[in-house]
Amino acid sequence: MKYPNILMMTDFGPDNSSVCTMKGVCSNICPDLITTDITHSITPFNTWQASAQLMFVVPYWPKGTIFVCVVDPGVGTERKACVAKLKDGNYIVTPDNGTLTHVYYEIGIEEIREIDETVNRLPSTRDTSIFHGRDLFAYCAGKLAANIITFEEVGPAYPVEEVVLHDTFYDPLIKENHVEGNIITVFKHFGNVFTNISYKNFKKAGFNEGDYVNVRITYKDEIIFNEKVLFHKSFGYAELNQPIIFSGSMLDICLALNQGSFAEKYGISAGKDWKVVFTK
Amino acid sequence: MKYPNILMMTDFGPDNSSVCTMKGVCSNICPDLITTDITHSITPFNTWQASAQLMFVVPYWPKGTIFVCVVDPGVGTERKACVAKLKDGNYIVTPDNGTLTHVYYEIGIEEIREIDETVNRLPSTRDTSIFHGRDLFAYCAGKLAANIITFEEVGPAYPVEEVVLHDTFYDPLIKENHVEGNIITVFKHFGNVFTNISYKNFKKAGFNEGDYVNVRITYKDEIIFNEKVLFHKSFGYAELNQPIIFSGSMLDICLALNQGSFAEKYGISAGKDWKVVFTK
Amino acid sequence: MKYPNILMMTDFGPDNSSVCTMKGVCSNICPDLITTDITHSITPFNTWQASAQLMFVVPYWPKGTIFVCVVDPGVGTERKACVAKLKDGNYIVTPDNGTLTHVYYEIGIEEIREIDETVNRLPSTRDTSIFHGRDLFAYCAGKLAANIITFEEVGPAYPVEEVVLHDTFYDPLIKENHVEGNIITVFKHFGNVFTNISYKNFKKAGFNEGDYVNVRITYKDEIIFNEKVLFHKSFGYAELNQPIIFSGSMLDICLALNQGSFAEKYGISAGKDWKVVFTK
Numbered sequence: 001m002k003y004p005n006i007l008m009m010t011d012f013g014p015d016n017s018s019v020c021t022m023k024g025v026c027s028n029i030c031p032d033l034i035t036t037d038i039t040h041s042i043t044p045f046n047t048w049q050a051s052a053q054l055m056f057v058v059p060y061w062p063k064g065t066i067f068v069c070v071v072d073p074g075v076g077t078e079r080k081a082c083v084a085k086l087k088d089g090n091y092i093v094t095p096d097n098g099t100l101t102h103v104y105y106e107i108g109i110e111e112i113r114e115i116d117e118t119v120n121r122l123p124s125t126r127d128t129s130i131f132h133g134r135d136l137f138a139y140c141a142g143k144l145a146a147n148i149i150t151f152e153e154v155g156p157a158y159p160v161e162e163v164v165l166h167d168t169f170y171d172p173l174i175k176e177n178h179v180e181g182n183i184i185t186v187f188k189h190f191g192n193v194f195t196n197i198s199y200k201n202f203k204k205a206g207f208n209e210g211d212y213v214n215v216r217i218t219y220k221d222e223i224i225f226n227e228k229v230l231f232h233k234s235f236g237y238a239e240l241n242q243p244i245i246f247s248g249s250m251l252d253i254c255l256a257l258n259q260g261s262f263a264e265k266y267g268i269s270a271g272k273d274w275k276v277v278f279t280k
Numbered sequence: 281m282k283y284p285n286i287l288m289m290t291d292f293g294p295d296n297s298s299v300c301t302m303k304g305v306c307s308n309i310c311p312d313l314i315t316t317d318i319t320h321s322i323t324p325f326n327t328w329q330a331s332a333q334l335m336f337v338v339p340y341w342p343k344g345t346i347f348v349c350v351v352d353p354g355v356g357t358e359r360k361a362c363v364a365k366l367k368d369g370n371y372i373v374t375p376d377n378g379t380l381t382h383v384y385y386e387i388g389i390e391e392i393r394e395i396d397e398t399v400n401r402l403p404s405t406r407d408t409s410i411f412h413g414r415d416l417f418a419y420c421a422g423k424l425a426a427n428i429i430t431f432e433e434v435g436p437a438y439p440v441e442e443v444v445l446h447d448t449f450y451d452p453l454i455k456e457n458h459v460e461g462n463i464i465t466v467f468k469h470f471g472n473v474f475t476n477i478s479y480k481n482f483k484k485a486g487f488n489e490g491d492y493v494n495v496r497i498t499y500k501d502e503i504i505f506n507e508k509v510l511f512h513k514s515f516g517y518a519e520l521n522q523p524i525i526f527s528g529s530m531l532d533i534c535l536a537l538n539q540g541s542f543a544e545k546y547g548i549s550a551g552k553d554w555k556v557v558f559t560k
Numbered sequence: 561m562k563y564p565n566i567l568m569m570t571d572f573g574p575d576n577s578s579v580c581t582m583k584g585v586c587s588n589i590c591p592d593l594i595t596t597d598i599t600h601s602i603t604p605f606n607t608w609q610a611s612a613q614l615m616f617v618v619p620y621w622p623k624g625t626i627f628v629c630v631v632d633p634g635v636g637t638e639r640k641a642c643v644a645k646l647k648d649g650n651y652i653v654t655p656d657n658g659t660l661t662h663v664y665y666e667i668g669i670e671e672i673r674e675i676d677e678t679v680n681r682l683p684s685t686r687d688t689s690i691f692h693g694r695d696l697f698a699y700c701a702g703k704l705a706a707n708i709i710t711f712e713e714v715g716p717a718y719p720v721e722e723v724v725l726h727d728t729f730y731d732p733l734i735k736e737n738h739v740e741g742n743i744i745t746v747f748k749h750f751g752n753v754f755t756n757i758s759y760k761n762f763k764k765a766g767f768n769e770g771d772y773v774n775v776r777i778t779y780k781d782e783i784i785f786n787e788k789v790l791f792h793k794s795f796g797y798a799e800l801n802q803p804i805i806f807s808g809s810m811l812d813i814c815l816a817l818n819q820g821s822f823a824e825k826y827g828i829s830a831g832k833d834w835k836v837v838f839t840k
Contacts, residue, residue: 005587007580013469014294014574015321017337018529020287023316024340027285031342035316036583036595041575044470045539057577060584060694062591073539076514076526127479129513131529134340189573190604199687233689234636246636249578249691259605259633293749294574295601297617298809300567303596304620307565311622315596324750325819353819356794356806407759409793411809414620 002032003145004064007057009038009050010133011071018131022068022138025122029139030146038067043188045073047098048166052185054092055102056250063089068133068141069099076129081115081136083144083154084163091151093141095132101166109160115140116155167272172197177280179205181253183217183270191261193268194254195276199247207231207278213245214279215255217268225266235259245278253278282312283425284344287337289318289330290413291351298411302348302418305402309419310426318347323468325353327378328446332465334372335382336530343369348413348421349379356409361395361416363424363434364443371431373421375412381446389440395420396435447552452477457560459485461533463497463550471541473548474534475556479527487511487558493525494559495535497548505546515539525558533558562592563705564624567617569598569610570693571631578691582628582698585682589699590706598627603748605633607658608726608830612745612754614652615662616810623649628693628701629659636689641675641696643704643714644723651711653701655692661726669720675700676715727832732757737840739765741813743777743830751821753828754814755836759807767791767838773805774839775815777828785826795819805838813838 006026012018023035038057042050050071058067072079072095080096087108092100093115100109115121115136120143125135143149172181172195181197207213209232217225230238231245238244238258248254255276256262268274286306292298303315318337322330330351338347352359352375360376367388372380373395380389395401395416400423405415423429452461452475461477487493489512497505510518511525518524518538528534535556536542548554566586572578583595598617602610610631618627632639632655640656647668652660653675660669675681675696680703685695703709732741732755741757767773769792777785790798791805798804798818808814815836816822828834 005591009577015319015468017289017318017333020316020318020337021340021529024337024342024345027345028340028342031285036580038577038580039575053577057580057584060581060588062584062588065584065587074516077516127531128527128529130515130526130534134529188575235690236634236637246690247688249581249688249694251687254690295599295748297569297598297613300596300598300617301620301809304617304622304625307625308620308622311565354796357796407811408807408809410795410806410814414809 003030003034003147004066005061006033006035006141006145007038007061007065007067008035008040009042009053009067009069010040011042011044011046011050012040012133014040018133022134025134025138026142026145029142029148033142033145042071045071047071048101049185050099051101051103051166054099055106058086058090058103058107059088061090065090066141066145067092068137069094070133070137071099072097072132075132081117081132082112083115083140083151084112085110085151091144093137093144096164098164098166100163101168104163104165105168109163111151111157112160112163113151113154113157120149120154169196169272172201174201174205177206179207179278181276182272183268183274183276185270186263186268190256191263191265192248192254192256193262194248194250194252194270197253197278199251199253202253202278206280209233211280215245216277217266218275220273224268229255283310283314283427284346285341286313286315286421286425287318287341287345287347288315288320289322289333289347289349290320291322291324291326291330292320292413294320298413302414305414305418306422306425309422309428313422313425322351325351327351328381329465330379331381331383331446334379335386338366338370338383338387339368341370345370346421346425347372348417349374350413350417351379352377352412355412361397361412362392363395363420363431364392365390365431371424373417373424376444378444378446380443381448384443384445385448389443391431391437392440392443393431393434393437400429400434449476449552452481454481454485457486459487459558461556462552463548463554463556465550466543466548470536471543471545472528472534472536473542474528474530474532477533477558479531479533482533482558486560489513491560495525496557497546498555500553504548509535563590563594563707564626565621566593566595566701566705567598567621567625567627568595568600569602569613569627569629570600571602571604571606571610572600572693574600578693582694585694585698586702586705589702589708593702593705602631605631607631608661609745610659611661611663611726614659615666618646618650618663618667619648621650625650626701626705627652628697629654630693630697631659632657632692635692641677641692642672643675643700643711644672645670645711651704653697653704656724658724658726660723661728664723664725665728669723671711671717672720672723673711673714673717680709680714729756729832732761734761734765737766739767739838741836742832743828743834743836745830746823746828750816751823751825752808752814752816753822754808754810754812757813757838759811759813762813762838766840769793771840775805776837777826778835780833784828789815
């Protein structure tokens with residue numbers, strides 16, 4: 001492969017040709033560019049979810065891959081359009097509106113530049129301001145992937161400390177037989193619930209596969225879930241539709257039902273107000 | 281890239297392998313062919329919607345791209361299967377059932393040919409007549425993309441005037457401080473509403489970004505929406521869930537809610553009976 | 561194309577980046593590998609449906625194609641992870657949990673090997689057991705596609721007779737003017753119903769295009785549908801929303817409504833208890 005892959009994530013949904021016009025813009029820049037979908041079903045305008053999904057996928061692609069992430073409620077207003085160069089060598093092309101939160105904390109941003117619209121915007125689109133996915137982000141990503149511009153030519157650098165970040169969570173509390181953390185995201189499709197507690201710390205606290213663990217989930221001060229749950233390697237160790245604690249795909253502690261939706265059954269969401277305590 | 285990209289749009293939905301069999305047919309013709317999805321979530325049998333979505337995407341791909349559009353309620357009956365060569369150098373492979381309406385008016389068709397089933401149909405599929413997407417359209421597109429047949433070898437040409445077209449709209453009425461037109465399509469996902477009034481004409485009539493404009497939408501003679509709405513560059517200039525008039529991605533005047541669905545909130549659809557009047 | 565295409569089918573849904581991490585794993589093994597989606601909207605955990613959808617798509621791809629099928633309710637438990645080499649020269653990488661049923665009967669499995677996790681599992685994923693799609697199946701498929709391992713190096717062979725198969729159906733009964741069979745699958749999107757009766761046998765029994773045929777569908781002993789239905793080439797020969805019998809895309813006899821959902825209207829599902837009788 002001569003050029004890095006361009007990966008695309010949006011909240012544009014599956015029922016229209018918007019994403020395909022973005023790919024066409026790349027193809028027009030250089031017909032050998034390859035574009036691949038991440039997902040286009042991010043909950044509309046939910047930059048937190050986009051940030052979390054980026055974090056799941058970035059580490060699995062080769063260095064130099066270009067990720068285009070367009071969840072852009074502020075399109076055409078004053079928010080910055082940027083390209084971030086990550087410390088792992090990947091690039092993210094995105095509105096600077098919170099979508100960089102997870103990679104900022106977990107991978108690190110080496111340098112960030114604001115896209116210079118005077119040179120890196122699709123000509124002939126000056127009279128519309130609502131589809132920067134096509135006119136700005138795909139166009140700039142395509143030029144970068146095809147080596148028509150260098151990273152420096154994206155536009156002026158600005159301080160990494162100015163990146164727009166979502167509020168994040170307190171570090172989890174790890175004691176013997178007692179761990180506290182937050183629910184940081186929920187996978188809509190299967191209803192799995194992700195915490196910010198690492199498998200390593202969970203084991204260090206004394207929990208082992210096969211243990212039944214007390215789990216208390218609270219929203220603000222309300223108790224939402226309070227049961228003894230099996231901790232094991234995978235879903236299939238629980239009975240059908242019974243809960244299970246396991247080490248998730250990012251090596252963080254997760255909760256699920258075996259072949260059911262934990263999030264839906266118990267009405268669980270993610271955020272600072274969603275806390276979870278595990279005790280023996 | 282040695283061969284033009286083959287782009288695919290259908291109403292086959294996301295839950296089955298139908299589209300992938302079409303790609304396999306192309307791969308069998310020539311393993312170096314590249315296929316890309318437009319969308320497969322066109323409302324079933326809605327050839328008007330397919331026509332509109334084609335118009336959004338065709339202009340953004342390189343000359344020579346081959347678009348396969350299969351929304352085909354009449355599959356296996358007498359409707360023609362055709363390849364249209366557009367005036368911009370692109371090709372559309374489709375049942376001739378209305379899907380060419382928008383490109384006919386806005387890009388122009390240079391020549392149109394009926395697919396000759398005796399040579400351009402996947403052999404071994406004579407005993408089924410319900411999956412021309414695979415057996416006829418993908419197969420013919422693959423041969424055309426791989427230079428196995430020329431455009432002339434698709435089959436016999438027929439007069440462009442015979443292309444099946446949907447009823448279209450009256451030209452919009454443009455006067456000083458007064459513009460009338462039709463709602464020509466609605467994007468299901470975000471609920472944005474597209475008119476047939478160009479940004480250029482809207483400005484010429486005297487409306488400027490920042491103006492509050494009277495908008496009256498009628499269905500037949502019933503008033504569906506009648507409010508003063510801000511005209512500006514993008515969604516974010518309106519308050520959350522408030523309406524906004526803006527220049528859309530095709531440089532036509534559109535209506536939306538900021539982070540809400542205009543079409544759903546007000547029950548708006550598209551068509552000849554859906555009129556919109558803008559006045560100062 | 562230097563390498564065989566890797567095709568992916570899962571029940572992971574469209575709203576997350578899981579499938580894209582699988583593609584990244586392949587890209588990391590060899591950036592020239594090409595991955596293509598089959599569908600990711602298999603009904604969660606439904607290995608029968610995955611098996612049927614595989615059967616629809618496998619025959620249309622070039623020999624040597626690698627199909628990755630991950631519908632894996634038993635992930636991380638004792639079920640085998642395997643690669644099956646089919647008699648048509650294609651490969652299927654999948655948990656051995658029933659997804660091979662249709663290809664076993666209709667194409668045949670030449671040889672089957674259990675994936676050796678000690679060499680063909682993504683290093684650094686030892687501490688999670690719930691995403692074998694990424695850590696095992698995509699990784700092994702990528703190595704196989706890139707010629708880093710031979711089929712023999714996947715892991716130890718085991719007897720083809722040990723493949724996990726779903727219960728299948730009795731052979732259909734074919735007499736003059738009388739045919740009995742089972743409903744073997746239902747396409748959710750359009751609501752078409754597929755039987756295990758071949759077009760060839762249906763014709764041999766004396767039914768011809770244009771005939772009105774008595775159709776009786778039963779679930780256990782309950783009659784679900786009992787009407788005279790037109791047998792013809794395609795949907796469009798029936799009136800709108802009226803039923804039609806036709807030769808489906810796999811040359812088996814199917815039932816549908818013209819532009820409606822037969823399965824939904826009459827509440828039809830698939831399986832051993834769903835029988836269908838056609839008589840003159």
